[in-house]
Amino acid sequence: MYETNDRELVVAIQKGNIIAYEKLVVRYQRGLFVFVMRIVHDEAVASEVVQDALFNVYRHISRVDPERKFSTYMFEIAKNTAFSAIRSKKATVSLEEIVDIEDDEPFIEQIFRSDRIASVKLAVSHLPQKYKRVITLYYFHELSYEEVSRELHIPVNTVRTHLKRAKVALRKKLHYEENT
Amino acid sequence: MKKTPDITKPVMDRVVRFERKNTDSWQRRFIVSMAILVIITLSILWAIISVLSTEQSWSLLSIFTQDPEIIASYWRDTLWIFWQGVPQNYLLLGAIAIFLLIILWVFTGNKRKLIREKRRQLDKYV
Numbered sequence: 196m197y198e199t200n201d202r203e204l205v206v207a208i209q210k211g212n213i214i215a216y217e218k219l220v221v222r223y224q225r226g227l228f229v230f231v232m233r234i235v236h237d238e239a240v241a242s243e244v245v246q247d248a249l250f251n252v253y254r255h256i257s258r259v260d261p262e263r264k265f266s267t268y269m270f271e272i273a274k275n276t277a278f279s280a281i282r283s284k285k286a287t288v289s290l291e292e293i294v295d296i297e298d299d300e301p302f303i304e305q306i307f308r309s310d311r312i313a314s315v316k317l318a319v320s321h322l323p324q325k326y327k328r329v330i331t332l333y334y335f336h337e338l339s340y341e342e343v344s345r346e347l348h349i350p351v352n353t354v355r356t357h358l359k360r361a362k363v364a365l366r367k368k369l370h371y372e373e374n375t
Numbered sequence: 376m377k378k379t380p381d382i383t384k385p386v387m388d389r390v391v392r393f394e395r396k397n398t399d400s401w402q403r404r405f406i407v408s409m410a411i412l413v414i415i416t417l418s419i420l421w422a423i424i425s426v427l428s429t430e431q432s433w434s435l436l437s438i439f440t441q442d443p444e445i446i447a448s449y450w451r452d453t454l455w456i457f458w459q460g461v462p463q464n465y466l467l468l469g470a471i472a473i474f475l476l477i478i479l480w481v482f483t484g485n486k487r488k489l490i491r492e493k494r495r496q497l498d499k500y501v
Contacts (some may be wrong), residue, residue, distance in 0.1 A: 209493075211492030211493040211495075212492070213391065213394055213493055213500065214494060214500060216390060217383060221383055224379070224381070224382055225379045227381070227419055228379040228382075238380070242380050242382060245382060246382050246385055246389070250386055250389045250393070253393070254393065254405050336383065336392075346490065
């Protein structure tokens, strides 16, 4: 069966065929994941990096030259995104040390994926406005740190701090509800 | 072989969200720009008509309901006098507004087509 090549897909996307991008995502995600894993050595981070890379490529698709090899461009973006992730991960660690906030990531991730989402939403609604906005955009709208930062016009590090503090507050709230 | 996570849906959801926001914003800006220019053009046109009505310039044109000989003799002079009564500064502003409208329409032709196609695709995407 005839399979559309990268060049045709890029041209189609540039002409507004958004759904054609799905084919490129399916085609490249595995290769990218393996490639990024070699750089970041962490499955969750690799998955996030590949998502960011694929999204960034889409955002700048109008600037992609269809005559050039798309895979080279794609892997180059993935490599840069992976190195940025490593850099920002280091920055996050040092920020956490400064603000001295405990790591509650597994607990929060768990409850956001659990069937307690209604009580989580209720607890979120009782958070202070600045934390509520960050946590809603990050978890419910699934935006990245950078996107939340752009959306709220605050620095990325502030987003991270707000998110950390929101999660601590949320954990306390949920623990309190559980015990009462 | 180890299975890699399927991230097609989260990526496409982000793409769709991004495009919805982008196309909405572009359409809003385009509609507002067009509306402003149309309102300005209509206001200028209204001002010109008001001036012509106040000066009763329209009655000059009634010559064209007369006999053909009269029309043939006086149409140039009539139109010249009528033209003199048209407020030239308003006319210039109106011409600029219409010119800008045409420019906006022509220069956004490709973009409008692209946005239309994207909206069609977004409607299809569930």
